[in-house]
Amino acid sequence: MIFVTGGAGFIGANFVLDWLKGSDEPVLNVDKLTYAGNLGTLKSLKDDARHVFARADICDRAAIDALLDRHKPRAILHFAAESHVDRSIHGPADFVQTNVVGTFTLLEAARTHWSKLPEDEKQAFRFLHVSTDEVYGSLSATDPQFSETTPYAPNSPYSATKAGSDHLVRAYHHTYGLPVLTTNCSNNYGPYQFPEKLIPLMIANALGGKPLPIYGDGQNVRDWLYVGDHCAAIRQVLARGVPGETYNVGGWNERKNLEVVHTLCDLLDQAKPKSSGSYRNQVTYVKDRPGHDRRYAIDARKLERELSWKPAETFETGLAKTVQWYLDNQAWADEVASGDYRKWVGTNYAQRA
Template identity: 70%
Template structure:
């Protein structure tokens, strides 16, 4: 069994769905079910005994210790985090509590569990910490992409809290020997992403006839990584990564925000033309004041992951964004349930109870 934290969120739920589609090893899923946790993401696992769900906080060390002792997982994959930059600017305390204090509590529980394992199990155990490229700060137009050796320079409360959690994971390995792995990924997109993030927000607003808000001049550059490719990279890192190492995961798709939005509008124009007007969805674009401290460019060099573990993304931005738009058009009730708040009712049987 593997133990996943934050498995009802965007990347975590995709990881669990892919994991169980590819094999039969059970997953213990611990999620607090904050606003971004959505058990409807895992609806296809209804009555599936391989998915064991527990609602709880990673900061509850006693609960985590109890789950580790009861289920004896061979690995822990840590997704649970507050992750939205705008929310970190408005309420940074939540990010400190979850991303720093929660990760510390999880590490302490995992370390105590690991130290009591038999020799063979102890050497095989892994703690995979899923982090972000935002810990590296911002890049100029001609700067080389982030590598695993890039100095940390976080510029938002979110990025700072994730940087701190990365340092705690590193220290736990170097001080105590816990076999940790850390991944720092670029901007993810794909199915089940909470609609506060750029791509699902633009799709939802476009279909609702609302403005498509663009921060500043829209020239901010991000490297876009399809969530399925990210999950494949994490499986590879978990299986073959070297303990104590960091692996950057990037999609090799640098795009300006405004170009991403134009692409979305064009795909929607082709798939679902606006009923009330012949105008493109581009006509709904509205420029708004920029985010405080907005990083200008992220770019990720995933060469180490390619060289050492043989991973490369399967999706181009063109194929990935087409898949994503198609998914959101086919799952409009999923988005409607989030907009109405109905998703907070949960899905009581999204897997067996642990």
Template identity: 80%
Template structure:
């Protein structure tokens, strides 16, 4: 069986990608070797639907462990690597940047070195067919004003947090391995994802969980920070297109064409919950509370995804309204999953971060 490697495949986007891969590729889909360290946000229960599927192999491996990576490459001989593994929460990077440097920079370097060593052993045909797809973020481009044009693939990098700086460094490493060693790499820079299996420290799942729990709905600052929102299933579809047909060495921006302020997002979530799981009295909007803004909070992100549509024919299938309704319904239907992750370390983190 042919395989691809997916790093971080027990996390939010990686887990959705793994599930969607088998759901969309059919009975003849390549197998996946799922490489994940299982940090706090890695959740094997996300992968429960694949427990009896022999095409899915899980390996609890740190991408900083070169020996372990070499063993996996030698054993499974993948035709591609899709690299999601990363520390990704801006707030956590402010409190503890060291883990972000280690995983996002050192880990990506180690994975590139292992992939390059393996790639150099392949015959000419397999070498030409091999792909290394690096999944990154729009946050590497910094912050926009209300009137600035959207981020394009040629926008200068200007990261403003330890998280975005570490992702920018990893992007540069991937680019360098293509230009220096000729490795067949691809990079995607996506906007804010939302959807099923999202760890409830991020805005949308946090608001849903707190709303249902009768807790305050925390919004940083004035709530007018703008993000472009991308349904995770659309993101997974874009990655499959780039992996299959992307031009080597190129970057592709992946966005949802949904610029919303944080306050707009929370209001929409409250209105959906009022409709789908109404309170006995009042509205979920009554639980909104404003908290002190976080340091270095970027004002606006916006993605220009026209290159991906023009060259590969991809555009998002979901609007913000349809995607968000699907997301709320999933969380209402999967409260056991939510309650399982909302324990221990997570609770301590939220108490620390959102203390009034």
């Protein structure tokens, strides 16, 4: 059995669904079910005995110890995190608690569990920590892409707490010998993404006839990674990664935010045209995010060279799949956009009018 934290969130749920499509090895899925955790994403697994769900907080040491003692997983895959930069600006305390304290608590529990395993199981055990490219800070237009040796320079409360968690994971390997693996990924997109993030927010607003808010001048650059490709990379790292190593996971798809939104509008114009005009007409510019990093870009050659992984989707194919998924699953999107979510969006964007 593998132990997955945050398996009801966007990337975690996609990983659980993807894992059980290709493996009969059971998954213990541990999630606190905060605003971005949604069991509806996993409804296809409701009667699947391979999927064991436990509602628990990774900061609750007693609960994590009990789950590890009962299920004795061969690996822990740590997806659970507070992950939205805007929310971290408004309320950094939750990010420190989940991303730093939660990771520390999980590492301590994992170390205790691992130390009690028989030697062969101890050698095979892995702790895979899923992190972000934002820990590396911001690039200029001419800077080389982030590599695994790029110095950390986080600029937001979110990225600072993820950097802290990365450092803890590294320290537990070097100090205690815990067999850890770390992945730092670029911006993910795809099915089941909570609609506070750029792509699902723009799709929802476009279909709802609302403005498409672009921060600043819209020229901030991100590298976009289709979530299915990310799941495939994590499987490879878990199976073949060298303990103590870091692997950057990117899509080789650098795009300006405005370009992303224009491409979305064009896809929607084709798939669900409006009675008059283009969805591009809904684009509006709003006040920029404080400390907004200008550019992220991932050099994923180590992962390709050492573990034979590279993304299967181009930005164009992945985005087309994503738009079609949201068109086919508007009920899911409507359900997760609760009153609390609408209140948050109103608060965040009212300050940027």
